Amino acid sequence: MPEVTPGDSGDGVQIDLISGARMEGLTSMEKIRLILDGVRDGNIVVLEEGLSPDEESKLIEVTMTEISPDEFNGIEIETYPQSGSANQGFLGRLMGKESTKKLTVIGPANQIETLHKDENLISALVSRK
Protein backbone atom coordinates (compact mmCIF):
# COMPACT_ATOMS: atom_id res chain seq x y z
CA MET A 1 0.00 0.00 0.00
CA PRO A 2 1.53 3.34 -1.03
CA GLU A 3 2.28 5.82 1.71
CA VAL A 4 -0.06 8.80 1.86
CA THR A 5 1.67 12.14 2.32
CA PRO A 6 0.16 15.52 3.19
CA GLY A 7 -1.50 17.00 0.14
CA ASP A 8 -1.71 13.56 -1.44
CA SER A 9 -4.79 12.36 0.36
CA GLY A 10 -6.87 11.92 -2.78
CA ASP A 11 -10.58 12.20 -2.09
CA GLY A 12 -10.19 11.87 1.68
CA VAL A 13 -10.16 14.44 4.44
CA GLN A 14 -7.04 14.65 6.61
CA ILE A 15 -7.63 14.83 10.35
CA ASP A 16 -4.86 16.08 12.66
CA LEU A 17 -5.32 14.99 16.27
CA ILE A 18 -3.09 17.26 18.34
CA SER A 19 -2.34 16.18 21.88
CA GLY A 20 -2.25 18.48 24.87
CA ALA A 21 1.44 17.65 25.27
CA ARG A 22 2.18 18.82 21.70
CA MET A 23 0.52 22.20 22.38
CA GLU A 24 1.90 22.64 25.89
CA GLY A 25 5.23 24.25 25.02
CA LEU A 26 3.88 26.53 22.29
CA THR A 27 3.13 30.25 22.59
CA SER A 28 -0.37 31.50 21.75
CA MET A 29 0.65 32.62 18.28
CA GLU A 30 2.45 29.33 17.57
CA LYS A 31 -0.72 27.44 18.50
CA ILE A 32 -2.85 29.67 16.27
CA ARG A 33 -0.38 29.29 13.40
CA LEU A 34 -0.35 25.50 13.80
CA ILE A 35 -4.16 25.42 13.68
CA LEU A 36 -4.64 27.84 10.79
CA ASP A 37 -1.87 26.31 8.66
CA GLY A 38 -3.60 22.93 8.98
CA VAL A 39 -7.08 24.32 8.33
CA ARG A 40 -5.93 26.34 5.32
CA ASP A 41 -4.54 23.10 3.85
CA GLY A 42 -8.08 21.70 4.11
CA ASN A 43 -7.44 19.58 7.21
CA ILE A 44 -9.69 19.05 10.21
CA VAL A 45 -7.73 19.87 13.37
CA VAL A 46 -8.76 18.24 16.64
CA LEU A 47 -7.22 19.63 19.83
CA GLU A 48 -7.20 17.33 22.82
CA GLU A 49 -7.21 20.23 25.29
CA GLY A 50 -8.49 23.24 23.37
CA LEU A 51 -7.47 26.87 23.71
CA SER A 52 -7.81 29.44 26.49
CA PRO A 53 -10.48 32.17 26.04
CA ASP A 54 -7.73 34.68 25.25
CA GLU A 55 -6.29 32.37 22.58
CA GLU A 56 -9.77 31.81 21.13
CA SER A 57 -10.19 35.57 20.89
CA LYS A 58 -6.86 35.89 19.05
CA LEU A 59 -7.76 32.93 16.80
CA ILE A 60 -10.90 34.78 15.66
CA GLU A 61 -8.89 37.96 15.10
CA VAL A 62 -6.13 36.27 13.08
CA THR A 63 -8.67 34.21 11.10
CA MET A 64 -10.40 37.43 10.06
CA THR A 65 -7.16 38.92 8.76
CA GLU A 66 -6.58 35.82 6.58
CA ILE A 67 -10.01 35.55 4.95
CA SER A 68 -9.68 36.04 1.22
CA PRO A 69 -12.47 35.89 -1.43
CA ASP A 70 -12.67 32.55 -3.34
CA GLU A 71 -9.72 31.24 -1.31
CA PHE A 72 -10.38 31.08 2.43
CA ASN A 73 -13.78 31.85 4.03
CA GLY A 74 -12.75 31.32 7.63
CA ILE A 75 -13.16 28.51 10.11
CA GLU A 76 -15.80 26.43 11.81
CA ILE A 77 -14.88 25.67 15.41
CA GLU A 78 -16.68 23.46 17.89
CA THR A 79 -16.15 22.93 21.60
CA TYR A 80 -18.41 22.02 24.48
CA PRO A 81 -19.62 24.95 26.58
CA GLN A 82 -17.25 25.52 29.51
CA SER A 83 -19.36 24.40 32.46
CA GLY A 84 -18.87 26.31 35.67
CA SER A 85 -16.74 28.93 33.98
CA ALA A 86 -18.61 31.67 35.84
CA ASN A 87 -17.10 30.38 39.05
CA GLN A 88 -13.56 30.65 37.72
CA GLY A 89 -12.96 34.33 38.24
CA PHE A 90 -9.98 36.07 39.68
CA LEU A 91 -9.71 33.82 42.74
CA GLY A 92 -9.95 30.63 40.68
CA ARG A 93 -7.10 31.75 38.49
CA LEU A 94 -5.11 32.95 41.48
CA MET A 95 -5.39 29.44 42.90
CA GLY A 96 -4.30 28.01 39.56
CA LYS A 97 -7.63 26.33 38.99
CA GLU A 98 -8.27 27.70 35.52
CA SER A 99 -8.84 24.87 33.14
CA THR A 100 -9.16 25.11 29.38
CA LYS A 101 -9.23 21.37 28.78
CA LYS A 102 -12.04 20.84 26.32
CA LEU A 103 -11.94 18.86 23.11
CA THR A 104 -12.00 21.29 20.19
CA VAL A 105 -12.61 20.62 16.50
CA ILE A 106 -11.59 23.23 13.92
CA GLY A 107 -12.00 23.01 10.16
CA PRO A 108 -12.40 25.11 7.02
CA ALA A 109 -15.81 26.86 7.07
CA ASN A 110 -16.70 25.45 3.66
CA GLN A 111 -16.00 21.84 4.69
CA ILE A 112 -17.46 21.39 8.14
CA GLU A 113 -21.05 21.97 9.20
CA THR A 114 -22.54 21.60 12.67
CA LEU A 115 -25.59 19.37 12.72
CA HIS A 116 -26.31 19.42 16.44
CA LYS A 117 -24.72 20.87 19.53
CA ASP A 118 -25.60 20.84 23.20
CA GLU A 119 -23.73 20.64 26.52
CA ASN A 120 -22.63 17.05 25.97
CA LEU A 121 -22.78 16.26 22.27
CA ILE A 122 -21.46 17.84 19.09
CA SER A 123 -22.47 16.32 15.77
CA ALA A 124 -20.80 17.68 12.64
CA LEU A 125 -20.78 16.87 8.94
CA VAL A 126 -17.37 16.96 7.26
CA SER A 127 -17.23 17.13 3.47
CA ARG A 128 -14.44 17.03 0.91
CA LYS A 129 -13.26 20.28 -0.70
Add this chain to the structure above:
Amino acid sequence: MGLFTELRDSISRVVDRMFSDAEPKRIGIYGPPNAGKTTLANRIARDWTGDAVGPESHIPHETRRARRKENVEIERNGKTVSIDIVDTPGVTTKVDYKEFLEHDMEKDDAVRRSREATEGVAEAMHWLREDVDGVIYVLDSTEDPFTQVNTMLIGIIESQDLPVLIFANKTDLDDSNVQRISNAFPQHETVPLSALEGNNMDEVYGKIAEYFG
Protein backbone atom coordinates in the same frame (compact mmCIF):
# COMPACT_ATOMS: atom_id res chain seq x y z
CA MET B 1 0.35 33.65 30.45
CA GLY B 2 2.22 33.38 33.72
CA LEU B 3 0.49 33.48 37.08
CA PHE B 4 2.24 36.73 38.06
CA THR B 5 1.34 38.46 34.81
CA GLU B 6 -2.28 37.39 35.27
CA LEU B 7 -2.25 38.47 38.90
CA ARG B 8 -0.81 41.87 37.96
CA ASP B 9 -3.40 42.32 35.17
CA SER B 10 -6.29 41.35 37.45
CA ILE B 11 -5.17 43.70 40.23
CA SER B 12 -4.64 46.45 37.66
CA ARG B 13 -8.20 45.96 36.33
CA VAL B 14 -9.70 46.06 39.82
CA VAL B 15 -7.71 49.19 40.76
CA ASP B 16 -8.65 50.86 37.45
CA ARG B 17 -12.32 50.26 38.18
CA MET B 18 -12.05 51.52 41.77
CA PHE B 19 -10.57 54.83 40.70
CA SER B 20 -12.48 55.36 37.48
CA ASP B 21 -15.95 55.93 38.93
CA ALA B 22 -15.96 59.51 37.68
CA GLU B 23 -15.38 58.40 34.09
CA PRO B 24 -18.28 56.99 32.04
CA LYS B 25 -18.01 53.21 31.71
CA ARG B 26 -17.51 51.97 28.16
CA ILE B 27 -20.19 49.35 27.55
CA GLY B 28 -19.64 47.18 24.48
CA ILE B 29 -22.72 45.86 22.68
CA TYR B 30 -21.67 42.44 21.41
CA GLY B 31 -23.34 39.48 19.75
CA PRO B 32 -23.61 37.57 16.47
CA PRO B 33 -24.53 39.34 13.20
CA ASN B 34 -28.20 40.42 12.83
CA ALA B 35 -29.05 40.10 16.54
CA GLY B 36 -30.19 43.75 16.60
CA LYS B 37 -27.14 45.37 18.24
CA THR B 38 -27.35 48.62 16.27
CA THR B 39 -31.14 48.79 16.69
CA LEU B 40 -30.57 48.54 20.45
CA ALA B 41 -27.70 51.07 20.41
CA ASN B 42 -29.89 53.49 18.44
CA ARG B 43 -32.85 52.94 20.78
CA ILE B 44 -30.71 53.72 23.85
CA ALA B 45 -28.99 56.69 22.22
CA ARG B 46 -32.27 58.17 20.88
CA ASP B 47 -34.05 57.73 24.22
CA TRP B 48 -31.36 59.54 26.20
CA THR B 49 -29.48 61.81 23.76
CA GLY B 50 -31.82 62.27 20.80
CA ASP B 51 -29.19 61.04 18.29
CA ALA B 52 -28.71 57.68 16.58
CA VAL B 53 -25.47 55.65 16.56
CA GLY B 54 -25.53 54.17 13.06
CA PRO B 55 -27.61 52.73 10.21
CA GLU B 56 -29.62 49.51 10.75
CA SER B 57 -30.16 46.83 8.13
CA HIS B 58 -31.43 43.28 7.69
CA ILE B 59 -28.29 42.52 5.64
CA PRO B 60 -25.63 40.93 7.88
CA HIS B 61 -22.51 42.97 8.70
CA GLU B 62 -24.15 46.38 8.21
CA THR B 63 -21.97 47.58 11.12
CA ARG B 64 -18.36 47.12 10.06
CA ARG B 65 -16.66 49.57 12.41
CA ALA B 66 -17.05 49.89 16.18
CA ARG B 67 -19.00 53.11 16.88
CA ARG B 68 -18.96 54.92 20.19
CA LYS B 69 -21.66 57.19 21.55
CA GLU B 70 -20.20 59.10 24.48
CA ASN B 71 -21.78 60.31 27.70
CA VAL B 72 -25.18 58.67 27.46
CA GLU B 73 -26.81 59.63 30.76
CA ILE B 74 -29.48 57.21 31.95
CA GLU B 75 -31.68 58.28 34.86
CA ARG B 76 -32.99 55.57 37.13
CA ASN B 77 -34.42 55.76 40.66
CA GLY B 78 -33.31 59.36 41.16
CA LYS B 79 -29.69 58.80 40.16
CA THR B 80 -27.93 59.31 36.86
CA VAL B 81 -25.64 56.71 35.29
CA SER B 82 -23.25 57.89 32.59
CA ILE B 83 -22.00 55.38 30.02
CA ASP B 84 -20.33 55.32 26.62
CA ILE B 85 -22.09 52.89 24.28
CA VAL B 86 -19.83 51.00 21.88
CA ASP B 87 -21.80 49.38 19.05
CA THR B 88 -19.60 46.62 17.61
CA PRO B 89 -19.69 44.56 14.39
CA GLY B 90 -21.33 41.13 14.74
CA VAL B 91 -18.76 38.48 15.67
CA THR B 92 -18.32 35.40 13.49
CA THR B 93 -15.55 32.96 12.54
CA LYS B 94 -16.36 33.02 8.82
CA VAL B 95 -17.30 35.56 6.15
CA ASP B 96 -18.19 34.54 2.58
CA TYR B 97 -18.82 37.36 0.13
CA LYS B 98 -21.21 35.10 -1.81
CA GLU B 99 -23.77 35.50 1.02
CA PHE B 100 -24.02 39.20 0.14
CA LEU B 101 -24.75 38.39 -3.52
CA GLU B 102 -28.10 37.01 -2.30
CA HIS B 103 -28.98 40.54 -1.19
CA ASP B 104 -28.83 41.91 -4.77
CA MET B 105 -25.27 43.15 -4.43
CA GLU B 106 -22.71 43.29 -7.25
CA LYS B 107 -19.63 41.09 -6.78
CA ASP B 108 -17.25 44.03 -6.27
CA ASP B 109 -19.51 45.50 -3.59
CA ALA B 110 -19.95 42.09 -1.93
CA VAL B 111 -16.17 41.50 -1.84
CA ARG B 112 -15.59 44.98 -0.42
CA ARG B 113 -18.30 44.46 2.20
CA SER B 114 -16.83 41.10 3.22
CA ARG B 115 -13.34 42.61 3.54
CA GLU B 116 -14.67 45.43 5.70
CA ALA B 117 -16.67 42.91 7.74
CA THR B 118 -13.56 40.85 8.53
CA GLU B 119 -11.70 43.99 9.61
CA GLY B 120 -14.69 44.93 11.76
CA VAL B 121 -14.80 41.57 13.54
CA ALA B 122 -11.06 41.75 14.27
CA GLU B 123 -11.58 45.27 15.62
CA ALA B 124 -14.48 44.12 17.82
CA MET B 125 -12.30 41.38 19.34
CA HIS B 126 -9.56 43.88 20.03
CA TRP B 127 -12.02 46.23 21.79
CA LEU B 128 -13.23 43.34 23.91
CA ARG B 129 -9.73 42.48 25.10
CA GLU B 130 -8.56 46.05 25.67
CA ASP B 131 -11.17 48.76 25.76
CA VAL B 132 -14.55 47.93 27.32
CA ASP B 133 -15.61 47.98 30.99
CA GLY B 134 -18.78 45.93 30.60
CA VAL B 135 -20.72 44.02 27.97
CA ILE B 136 -24.32 43.87 26.79
CA TYR B 137 -24.57 40.60 24.86
CA VAL B 138 -27.46 40.75 22.39
CA LEU B 139 -29.09 37.60 21.03
CA ASP B 140 -31.93 37.10 18.56
CA SER B 141 -34.44 35.18 20.70
CA THR B 142 -35.88 33.46 17.62
CA GLU B 143 -32.51 31.72 16.99
CA ASP B 144 -30.79 28.80 18.75
CA PRO B 145 -28.38 30.36 21.30
CA PHE B 146 -26.20 27.23 21.46
CA THR B 147 -23.73 28.37 18.80
CA GLN B 148 -19.99 28.25 19.02
CA VAL B 149 -19.60 32.00 18.61
CA ASN B 150 -21.92 32.62 21.58
CA THR B 151 -20.19 29.99 23.73
CA MET B 152 -16.73 31.35 22.91
CA LEU B 153 -17.62 35.01 23.34
CA ILE B 154 -19.35 34.50 26.68
CA GLY B 155 -16.25 32.51 27.77
CA ILE B 156 -13.95 35.31 26.61
CA ILE B 157 -16.05 37.95 28.42
CA GLU B 158 -16.06 35.86 31.64
CA SER B 159 -12.28 35.37 31.43
CA GLN B 160 -11.88 39.18 31.35
CA ASP B 161 -13.96 39.50 34.55
CA LEU B 162 -16.27 41.94 32.77
CA PRO B 163 -19.84 42.47 34.02
CA VAL B 164 -22.25 41.13 31.40
CA LEU B 165 -26.00 41.34 30.77
CA ILE B 166 -27.63 39.10 28.18
CA PHE B 167 -30.43 40.75 26.17
CA ALA B 168 -32.91 38.41 24.46
CA ASN B 169 -33.97 40.65 21.59
CA LYS B 170 -36.82 40.45 19.04
CA THR B 171 -39.49 39.37 21.55
CA ASP B 172 -42.05 40.96 19.21
CA LEU B 173 -41.62 38.04 16.79
CA ASP B 174 -43.90 34.97 17.06
CA ASP B 175 -41.15 32.36 17.40
CA SER B 176 -39.23 34.24 20.09
CA ASN B 177 -38.07 31.94 22.91
CA VAL B 178 -36.45 33.78 25.83
CA GLN B 179 -36.36 30.71 28.08
CA ARG B 180 -34.05 28.93 25.63
CA ILE B 181 -31.50 31.74 26.12
CA SER B 182 -31.87 31.70 29.92
CA ASN B 183 -31.27 27.94 29.87
CA ALA B 184 -28.19 28.26 27.64
CA PHE B 185 -26.50 30.85 29.91
CA PRO B 186 -27.93 30.26 33.40
CA GLN B 187 -24.92 31.94 35.04
CA HIS B 188 -26.01 35.35 33.66
CA GLU B 189 -29.12 37.48 33.90
CA THR B 190 -31.24 37.43 30.73
CA VAL B 191 -33.45 40.44 29.97
CA PRO B 192 -36.16 40.12 27.27
CA LEU B 193 -36.81 43.08 24.95
CA SER B 194 -37.72 44.27 21.52
CA ALA B 195 -35.30 47.04 20.60
CA LEU B 196 -37.26 47.65 17.41
CA GLU B 197 -40.63 48.11 19.13
CA GLY B 198 -39.23 49.54 22.37
CA ASN B 199 -40.79 46.78 24.48
CA ASN B 200 -39.57 46.30 28.08
CA MET B 201 -37.10 49.18 27.88
CA ASP B 202 -37.87 50.22 31.48
CA GLU B 203 -36.40 46.95 32.75
CA VAL B 204 -33.52 47.27 30.25
CA TYR B 205 -32.53 50.69 31.61
CA GLY B 206 -33.00 49.55 35.19
CA LYS B 207 -30.62 46.62 34.63
CA ILE B 208 -28.06 48.79 32.81
CA ALA B 209 -28.05 51.22 35.77
CA GLU B 210 -27.79 48.32 38.24
CA TYR B 211 -24.97 46.47 36.45
CA PHE B 212 -22.90 49.30 35.01
CA GLY B 213 -23.65 52.27 37.24
